[in-house]
Amino acid sequence: MTRHRFRRLVLTAMAAIAIVVGSFAAAAQAAATEDPWPDLARTVFGDRPLLDGADVITLETPTRAEDAALVPLTVRMRPDETRYVKALTVVVDENPAPVAATFGFGPKAGVTAISTRVRVNSYTNVHAVAEFSDGKLYMVKTFVKASGGCSAPALKDANGAKTQIGEMRFRQFEPAASAGASREAQLNIRHPNNSGLQMDQLTHLYIPAYFVDELKITQGDDLILTMQGGISISENPSLRFTFVPNGAPVFRAEAVDTERTVYKSEWRAGL
Amino acid sequence: MRVTSDSETTRQHRIATRAVAIAAACMTFCSATSPGVAKADDAVTPLEVSEIAPGVFVHEGVMALMNRDNEGAIANVGFVVGSEAVAVIDTGGSVREGRRLLAAIRARTPKPIRYVINTHMHPDHVFGNAAFVGDGVTLIGHKNLPQSLATHGAHYLANLRAPMGEALIAEVKLIPPSQTVADTLELNLGDRRLTLTAWPTAHSDNDLTALDQASGTLFAGDLLFVRHVPVLDGRLTGWLAVLDRLARVDARRAVPGHGPLVLNWAERVADERRYLDRLATDIRGLIKRGVPMSTAVTEAAVSEQGRWELFEAYNRRNATAAFAELEWE
Numbered sequence: 335m336t337r338h339r340f341r342r343l344v345l346t347a348m349a350a351i352a353i354v355v356g357s358f359a360a361a362a363q364a365a366a367t368e369d370p371w372p373d374l375a376r377t378v379f380g381d382r383p384l385l386d387g388a389d390v391i392t393l394e395t396p397t398r399a400e401d402a403a404l405v406p407l408t409v410r411m412r413p414d415e416t417r418y419v420k421a422l423t424v425v426v427d428e429n430p431a432p433v434a435a436t437f438g439f440g441p442k443a444g445v446t447a448i449s450t451r452v453r454v455n456s457y458t459n460v461h462a463v464a465e466f467s468d469g470k471l472y473m474v475k476t477f478v479k480a481s482g483g484c485s486a487p488a489l490k491d492a493n494g495a496k497t498q499i500g501e502m503r504f505r506q507f508e509p510a511a512s513a514g515a516s517r518e519a520q521l522n523i524r525h526p527n528n529s530g531l532q533m534d535q536l537t538h539l540y541i542p543a544y545f546v547d548e549l550k551i552t553q554g555d556d557l558i559l560t561m562q563g564g565i566s567i568s569e570n571p572s573l574r575f576t577f578v579p580n581g582a583p584v585f586r587a588e589a590v591d592t593e594r595t596v597y598k599s600e601w602r603a604g605l
Numbered sequence: 606m607r608v609t610s611d612s613e614t615t616r617q618h619r620i621a622t623r624a625v626a627i628a629a630a631c632m633t634f635c636s637a638t639s640p641g642v643a644k645a646d647d648a649v650t651p652l653e654v655s656e657i658a659p660g661v662f663v664h665e666g667v668m669a670l671m672n673r674d675n676e677g678a679i680a681n682v683g684f685v686v687g688s689e690a691v692a693v694i695d696t697g698g699s700v701r702e703g704r705r706l707l708a709a710i711r712a713r714t715p716k717p718i719r720y721v722i723n724t725h726m727h728p729d730h731v732f733g734n735a736a737f738v739g740d741g742v743t744l745i746g747h748k749n750l751p752q753s754l755a756t757h758g759a760h761y762l763a764n765l766r767a768p769m770g771e772a773l774i775a776e777v778k779l780i781p782p783s784q785t786v787a788d789t790l791e792l793n794l795g796d797r798r799l800t801l802t803a804w805p806t807a808h809s810d811n812d813l814t815a816l817d818q819a820s821g822t823l824f825a826g827d828l829l830f831v832r833h834v835p836v837l838d839g840r841l842t843g844w845l846a847v848l849d850r851l852a853r854v855d856a857r858r859a860v861p862g863h864g865p866l867v868l869n870w871a872e873r874v875a876d877e878r879r880y881l882d883r884l885a886t887d888i889r890g891l892i893k894r895g896v897p898m899s900t901a902v903t904e905a906a907v908s909e910q911g912r913w914e915l916f917e918a919y920n921r922r923n924a925t926a927a928f929a930e931l932e933w934e
Contacts, residue, residue: 403926406902484727484728484757486761488756488757492749524933
């Protein structure tokens with residue numbers, strides 16, 4: 335999916351919700367009775383067949399969203415010698431902007447696992463669709479129960495979220511066991527990732543959507559991954575992933591948000 | 606709105622259609638049942654309240670999640686009667702509970718309700734607001750309450766529709782405060798004053814407490830949980846800092862947001878601090894070891910299980926929020 339198309343999808347979904355914002359709850363409730371996936375799949379992947387991904391990808395989500403604003407999700411992918419995983423799309427079906435993120439992976443990056451956190455509005459299927467380098471699409475899904483009561487997929491500290499926007503933290507976990515083996519790293523970015531669906535009670539204007547929509551992580555000149563994100567990605571987006579170190583001395587990350595502000599950082603590769 | 610493709614148009618149209626259908630169904634339902642509601646109004650059973658100090662009344666919520674059977678009445682709500690007027694502290698988890706609280710007030714005093722205070726945005730504390738709004742009533746909340754209610758309110762309604770049922774949810778109105786507190790505010794009830802204090806982000810980002818000076822009673826809202834496991838929906842480090850200040854409030858007794866009211870409330874603050882400290886210490890250790898969030902939340906603060914009610918319902922959620930906060934330290 336192109337960047338432009340992704341933005342359009344996100345914005346259209348938000349426009350649709352803005353129409354019914356007064357009946358937001360009603361729409362979410364009604365959605366439980368009708369499976370949005372066939373329409374979503376057609377919109378995102380066109381007529382391309384989605385193969386059963388049970389043998390090549392695994393999607394891990396909690397059965398219950400403990401905190402609707404922060405639902406951890408991991409996708410593990412099993413490429414083989416002949417093909418690598420080119421892209422991965424995560425869809426939270428019942429969210430106002432269902433496509434949470436689309437990841438692209440470098441051909442030599444060796445990314446086989448990626449974790450992030452998403453907002454979950456209501457009881458929903460979550461789909462992960464991986465595109466392998468031979469062009470085949472593989473799909474798996476899980477079901478997440480929304481948490482009830484006072485849990486909401488919104489900011490916990492509205493004013494606190496406005497500080498240090500764009501600050502990035504990069505962490506490398508245990509060193510690779512041997513040359514060519516994979517290791518794990520995590521990138522966190524401070525950003526409110528606002529959904530833009532709520533009315534500001536002081537100004538009575540809808541808060542504009544404000545989120546990280548592009549992210550790129552490289553080691554030296556080689557791409558590890560890109561992300562096109564949406565409002566279903568939690569506040570302070572976090573990506574934890576495996577990769578195969580290429581020996582380059584630095585990691586770089588570049589993020590762009592919906593106000594076209596660019597955030598860049600780099601870190602020395604750890605031992 | 607920009608229409609970009611046929612399938613998107615269909616989807617938008619379908620969502621909009623659904624909403625209209627639901628709204629229509631709701632209106633039909635509401636109008637069909639409104640005579641029944643009016644009848645229930647006439648015969649509304651006053652909420653059971655105890656007079657914990659002269660002129661200070663509290664209803665103790667049940668130790669449960671909000672549901673149809675308990676009508677959302679899980680939080681402690683109360684009122685203070687002065688020589689001229691009444692102040693209500695939290696309105697309960699449904700309009701029905703709000704009406705029952707109103708009936709309890711009217712059974713004890715004919716004095717006007719001048720102030721209705723929301724201690725924070727959570728549904729069990731504000732869903733009864735609609736029972737109280739009217740001429741001469743000032744609805745008061747923390748300066749952050751309007752914003753947080755706006756961003757969370759629709760989700761509360763959606764999340765609670767299933768456990769509470771359409772009838773209780775349909776009449777809830779999310780009513781923002783007409784006056785907000787940024788720091789402190791004194792309310793005059795005639796012969797007694799309430800001191801309202803707005804706190805930095807702790808349990809939530811809009812915690813407000815009310816201290817009745819005459820009796821030395823602190824309505825602590827959800828800054829204080831007793832027996833009920835504390836619920837984190839703000840900032841863990843902020844809450845721990847607030848507890849230091851809260852413990853210094855000169856009050857003889859405290860009404861927690863949940864759990865029995867307590868005289869030895871410093872000890873209950875210490876209990877809560879122990880849980881929150883344990884959560885912070887465990888999460889920090891797990892982050893340091895590189896344990897991912899999904900695993901960490903199953904391990905943090907488990908040593909506290911058995912000391913708290915509703916632990917299963919909230920501990921992992923607390924750990925999730927704590928992890929997301931503390932990984933930025």
